[in-house]
Amino acid sequence: MHTLPATRIELTAWLRLALAPGLKPAALRLLLAAFGLPEALFAQSPDALAEVAGEAAARAVLAPPGPAFDGQLEAVLAWREQPGNQIVTLDDPAYPPALLTMPDPPPLLYIKGRLDLLHTRAVALVGSRSATPQGIEDARRFARELSAAGVTVVSGLALGIDGAAHRGGLEGVGGTVAVVGTGADLVYPAAH
Secondary structure, eight states, X not given: OOOOOOOHHHHHHHHHHHHOTTOOHXXXXXXXXXXXXXXXXXXXXXXXXXXXXXXXXXXXXXXXXXXXXXXXXXXXXXXXXXXXEEEEETTSTTSOHHHHTSSSOOSEEEEEXXXXXXGSOEEEOOOOXXXXXXXXXXXXXXXXXXXXXXXXXXXXXXXXXXXXXXXXXXXXXXOEXXXXXXXXXXXXXXXX
């Protein structure tokens, strides 16, 4: 499984939309369905955008990017160039089909590692950050058995149950996927 190679112009447009304050993913999907590629949205009139997704979405799309945007773009492009890193856009065939069933899937996914794991049978194991020793052992054991059966284990990389689930998932053939809220450039906690 490979992502479509996004040009700098395409990635700039996607990032601008992903960072647009007030642009909800559901509105973005409506606009993309109506006008096609992200770059096409910027060429539309406010009225045309508002007719499809409302005035707030139109304002968000057409607002100029903030002063930090150029630096954010350069950081994203540099991150993408590192080995094992990929950016998957909402219109990429590599985008996980299960996420597309959500009403508000993220427009960009920052992938570090094996993209193919996002297209396998998976189970989420999550729980307390301050889990009991028994809870941690149970999570690791469940994850190990699921992974041994070829199921990908998904969790949040946090302390406690999440970390135990990832450790167990790595002990089998199914693998593990971490969904992080800190960004793909920052592993928190660092021990993970």
